[in-house]
Amino acid sequence: xxxxxxxxxxxxxxxxxxxxxxxxxxxxxxxxxxxxxxxxxxxxxxxxxxxxxxxxxxxxxxxxxxxxxxxxxxxxxxxxxxxxxxxxxxxxxxxxxxxxxxxxxxxxxxxxxxxxxxxxxxxxxxxxxxxxxxxxxxxxxxxxxxxxxxxxxxxxxxxxxxxxxxxxxxxxxxxxxxxxxxxxxxxxxxxxxxxxxxxxxxxxxxxxxxxxxxxxxxxxxxxxxxxxxxxxxxxxxxxxxxxxxxxxxxxxxxxxxxxxxxxxxxxxxxxxxxxxxxxxxxxxxxxxxxxxxxxxxxxxxxxxxxxxxxxxxxxxxxxxxxxxxxxxxxxxxxxxxxxxxxxxxxxxxxxxxxxxxxxxxxxxxxxxxxxxxxxxxxxxxxxxxxxxxxxxxxxxxxxxxxxxxxxxxxxxxxxxxxxxxxxxxxxxxxxxxxxxxxxxx
Numbered sequence: 001x002x003x004x005x006x007x008x009x010x011x012x013x014x015x016x017x018x019x020x021x022x023x024x025x026x027x028x029x030x031x032x033x034x035x036x037x038x039x040x041x042x043x044x045x046x047x048x049x050x051x052x053x054x055x056x057x058x059x060x061x062x063x064x065x066x067x068x069x070x071x072x073x074x075x076x077x078x079x080x081x082x083x084x085x086x087x088x089x090x091x092x093x094x095x096x097x098x099x100x101x102x103x104x105x106x107x108x109x110x111x112x113x114x115x116x117x118x119x120x121x122x123x124x125x126x127x128x129x130x131x132x133x134x135x136x137x138x139x140x141x142x143x144x145x146x147x148x149x150x151x152x153x154x155x156x157x158x159x160x161x162x163x164x165x166x167x168x169x170x171x172x173x174x175x176x177x178x179x180x181x182x183x184x185x186x187x188x189x190x191x192x193x194x195x196x197x198x199x200x201x202x203x204x205x206x207x208x209x210x211x212x213x214x215x216x217x218x219x220x221x222x223x224x225x226x227x228x229x230x231x232x233x234x235x236x237x238x239x240x241x242x243x244x245x246x247x248x249x250x251x252x253x254x255x256x257x258x259x260x261x262x263x264x265x266x267x268x269x270x271x272x273x274x275x276x277x278x279x280x281x282x283x284x285x286x287x288x289x290x291x292x293x294x295x296x297x298x299x300x301x302x303x304x305x306x307x308x309x310x311x312x313x314x315x316x317x318x319x320x321x322x323x324x325x326x327x328x329x330x331x332x333x334x335x336x337x338x339x340x341x342x343x344x345x346x347x348x349x350x351x352x353x354x355x356x357x358x359x360x361x362x363x364x365x366x367x368x369x370x371x372x373x374x375x376x377x378x379x380x381x382x383x384x385x386x387x388x389x390x391x392x393x394x395x396x397x398x399x400x401x402x403x404x405x406x407x408x409x410x411x412x413x414x415x416x417x418x419x420x421x422x423x424x425x426x427x428x429x430x431x432x433x434x435x436x437x438x439x440x441x
Contacts, residue, residue, distance in 0.1 A: 025163035033113040043070035059105040091116040099145030101136040130179035247381035252339040256332030270296040271330040311336040317375035318363030320354040349393040
């Protein structure tokens, strides 16, 4: 039965089969490294593949900034890494982080395997290295490693446990085709993540320009060469702009329930927003708590309306979002509530400003740079805001929204690719769906 998937590569066929298995020691040479991070004048300089290089990358390439260290000639001979080697994390503070694999994707001169890692050199005639790494990252292998990890405060895998792991070994051409399909999805994920990082950098630069220079009546960024600017408490700004404290552009700034809020908790009823629900420019509806309608009416001072701003006080102080329509009339716990004067400032623009570097800098300066201190009502009232015209605020919002939409689409694409990868791994690495037809063609 054909399955629609990742282009032509993913057209595989359902045909459950019992593949032969081999212990890892039968199909690969396994070595546990003892090379430390020190540099000794009597040793040869090397590039060290460390724990985080393995943990953070499914494929190790020369683009990684490896640590420089030294090793003896014997260590270089025994633990030097070559293209096709697989390296796994051997020790960790939690058993869940043990057995994480990566593939050495290319020959990297001078690269050796560091401490807390095990290098696995597959028998090239019997096992494909990418296929092996994918088998080592399955839920079955993860459970095996977790069960065999020993320790109390730090966990480690004995080499005997690594050697005894059973690996399903279909014919080599089938392994290679499975590896090709899964690595194709990996490349798509990696390329999309690179695009996301690029778009995030573009968004950061765009926000800096919009909140510093703004947009003129022709839709162009202003510059001091073409437009008039003036000095302000927040540096040079367009002459059309003003700088005002939040107290003068909000009709109300108060704090939510701070005295024993748990006394109002109910299984259902009126939602109560907490710091955990407030993200940058959005509300996360997960883990809501509730209060009765009667208590909500009694505590009307801490109710919020659509268009109000809610700002985190502790943890990630200054993080702000606009209250959306679905939370109109709900209550708040220990967060700052601000009601913008819409004749002066748009709620979304004010939220964008507070979450920007311009706003965050003032939040941290107001706390002496200590992120765990409270961001209180007084600090919010005194926070300075660059205030363009309402029309320009709307233009700034619309420009940033377009950029955010691009980012969101890319993030959705990555999420879909990850779901596809999980499904393909479950199907292909168990033999539930075969790739033999692809090999024949």
